[in-house]
Amino acid sequence: MVSKRLNPIPGSTAPRILLMSAALIAIAACTSAPPPPVVDASRPAAGRGTGDQQDEKTTLLGRPAPPQNTATLALLDESAAAGEAGDHQRAVGYLERAIRLEPRDARLWIALAEQHIKLGQWQIGKQHAQKAIALAGSRIDWVREAWLVVADAEEGLGNNAAARRIRREWRTRRG
Numbered sequence: 001m002v003s004k005r006l007n008p009i010p011g012s013t014a015p016r017i018l019l020m021s022a023a024l025i026a027i028a029a030c031t032s033a034p035p036p037p038v039v040d041a042s043r044p045a046a047g048r049g050t051g052d053q054q055d056e057k058t059t060l061l062g063r064p065a066p067p068q069n070t071a072t073l074a075l076l077d078e079s080a081a082a083g084e085a086g087d088h089q090r091a092v093g094y095l096e097r098a099i100r101l102e103p104r105d106a107r108l109w110i111a112l113a114e115q116h117i118k119l120g121q122w123q124i125g126k127q128h129a130q131k132a133i134a135l136a137g138s139r140i141d142w143v144r145e146a147w148l149v150v151a152d153a154e155e156g157l158g159n160n161a162a163a164r165r166i167r168r169e170w171r172t173r174r175g
Contacts, residue, residue, distance in 0.1 A: 072098045072105075079111065088118045106135040106142045113149045117156065126153035144170045 079094035095112040102108060113128035129149040136142035147170040155163035 069101065072101045072108075075101070076108070076111070079115070083115060083118070088115050091115045092119070104135055106132040106137075106139065106146065109135060110142065110146050110149060113146070113153075117149065117152050120156065122153045122156035126150055126157070129153065140173075144173065 075094045075098035079091040079098070082088070082091040082094060092112065092115045095108060095115060099105070099108050099112065109128050109132035113125045113132060116122075116125035116128060126149075129146045132146040132149075133143055136146060147166055151163040151166035151170070154160075154166065
């Protein structure tokens, strides 16, 4: 009895194996993490020791926070331009996008609160200003600015006595 080969026509599985191998390599390439950035230890980190505003930005724990990225800065510029043109709703949209990128930046929350105040949305503005106060940490200048926005919101809501009290306290407080 003659034994039959188990392999069908020679070479017919080779293209299938190559295709499956290529697919596995492509999947593996998509799931691997990118290499860590190369850091030159002989140079100081960007934004440190330069005295710019990014040095002053801190987290709630008092540690330096990462600087704003260029997309956030561009959105902030677009928001300012829209606000100056009187299109406060569009300014709000830009600020909301910026906050999605950097949700812990108190300055963005203050700007968003101010735009809502300009739209007459007093309660929303007040809530955003309170969020800014919570995120400002030890930055008394940001806390003061946010409290003054809260005062504007209180005045818009008809709480004039509360607005006067807040303004009196935060315009005279030293920090």
